[in-house]
Amino acid sequence: MDFTFDACTEELRARLLAFMDEHVYPAEQVAHEQRERLSSPWENPPVVEELKAEARRQGLWNLFLPDAEHGAGLTNLQYAPLAEITGRSPQLAPTATNCAAPDTGNMEVLAQFGDERQKKQWLEPLLAGEIRSAFAMTEPDVASSDATNITTHIRREGDEYVVTGRKWYISGAMHPDCTIFIVMGKTDPDGADIRRQQSMVLVPRDTPGVTVKRAMRVFGYEDHYHGGHAEVVFDEARVPVSNLIGEEGGGFAIAQARLGPGRIHHCMRLIGMAERAIELMCRRAVSRDAFGKALAQQGVVQNWIADARVAVEQLRLLVLKTAWMMDTVGNRGAHTEIQAIKIATPRTVVGILDRAIQLYGAGGVSQDFPLAELYAGARTLMIADGPDEVHQRSLARRELKKYR
Structure with a gap:
């Protein structure tokens, strides 16, 4: 297994990182302020439409879809590090690049199982970000x-x-x-x-x-x-x-096909959320004093940051291995790994976010910082796409089967 990013991935990562720095992060506060003035809370703030137009102009659009006819034609291994980057701003970046759930999964379903009329009527406007x-x-x-x-x-x-x-x-x-x-x-x-x-x-x-x-x-x-x-x-x-x-009776199989790639996307975005949390922890730790010294000099804070870094590096390798296996042996061959990342990633990232919130004190649970909302999203993913316990049950049965 070689997880070295190829030239295509490196080039897209560089462009996407620049897009985040130049456009997405500055838009976070703008979007919050614009939303408060909208007639409906469900409308996109104008800055979101501006981000979508800029992402499309830069070719950072539909990166998730491996179907080269309709999407970027990337493998799971190529897309995974891009999903991680967008996960650092989960409210804006996935939508800006037309890589947000549930549209991603629905586009995959239509691309893989839809007939030509369905693709024309529904897939094409979804790919264009029109609906x-x-x-x-x-x-x-x-x-x-x-x-x-x-x-x-x-x-x-x-x-x-x-x-x-x-x-x-x-x-x-x-x-x-x-x-x-x-x-x-x-x-x-x-x-x-x-x-x-x-x-x-x-x-x-x-x-x-x-x-x-x-x-x-x-x-x-x-x-x-x-x-x-x-x-x-x-x-x-x-x-x-x-x-x-598809066909009558094919719904369960289509659902399973839809969820496999979605779990890779969710897990890599979660790792991006964890990276954002580590960055926020470090910035807070070096800027605040308590009991006569900087928080960064407190042993417990150092342990939290070190443990978070180790956990993220472990998770990333596991998710990249899963992406590589999906590309080489298919979703069925990577079933154990897909379940493993679905179990390990949300719970680990929830723990990292919990420590970050603790470090920020009252600010951590407020709307002035993104941590509380990130925590809510990460905790939800211990239920979404199948609760952890279902995946644990299935994975354990597969392991036990080897000894029966």
């Missing part, structure tokens, strides 16, 4: 950590599918530009194979019977930059049969 999208899988009334529990019903009536169900924490659904939902539900609820009961259909937001009921908060945050997280009700919402993605 936003949402992925509707999680439900409030069942344990959605087991996707086979999903109760949303998708029944066929002639040339239409009729969708009925209630979803929540549907990321992106509050954004005014969110025009399309990918909805996972059961087309064959009584089928013998529980992993062939589910299908995915495209449901336009303006379909009669679709109601975005409310915004769901995450540790008190509404996550405006990502279009929020909503409770959505589908009440006999009718769409053409041609809105089926």
Whole structure:
């Protein structure tokens, strides 16, 4: 395994780092001030649209998509360090480069499984950043950590599918530009194979019977930059049969294909968040005195910073190994590593952010610094894309199987 960045990656890293320094970081406070003057909290502040235009002008656009026809054509190993850089400003940088979830996963689904009409109608405007999208899988009334529990019903009536169900924490659904939902539900609820009961259909937001009921908060945050997280009700919402993605019964497999690359993206962005936290810790430690000496001279603070550096270097190597394996042996061959990074990265980064918050004292939990919001996002990823315990269960069973 060789994780040396190739010339293409190095060139993109240099451009992206410059873009962050020259445009993204200075825009963070501007975006905060502009948002307070917007008529709707879900609209993008004007500076976000300026960032998107600049990123596109610089060719820092759709970097996540390995499909060279529609995206940058990068491998997982090439994209991973770029995702880390954007993770340093998770509210702005992923959106600015059109690399923000849930749109990334939805574009991957459409690129891989959509037909030509679906790509023309929905993928192309998503790639252009003209619309936003949402992925509707999680439900409030069942344990959605087991996707086979999903109760949303998708029944066929002639040339239409009729969708009925209630979803929540549907990321992106509050954004005014969110025009399309990918909805996972059961087309064959009584089928013998529980992993062939589910299908995915495209449901336009303006379909009669679709109601975005409310915004769901995450540790008190509404996550405006990502279009929020909503409770959505589908009440006999009718769409053409041609809105089926792939085949009937293929929803579970499509969901698994969608989540593999997404976990790499999340984990590398988390490492970027940890790097931002370490930087903030160091700046605070050298600028504040307590009990007669700088915080940087306090042994406990030195331990926190040293431990954080060691942890980040370990995590990065594990995630890069996973990316390399996905490129060389495929998602299935890298299953253990994908689960390992999903378990290890959020919990470790949460710990680093927790120490950074502690170092900042009252400032750490305030809106004046990014740490509290970063913590909320990192802690959420111990649940999102499958809770840690599900991945631990699966990984342990795979390990134990070797000895049975």
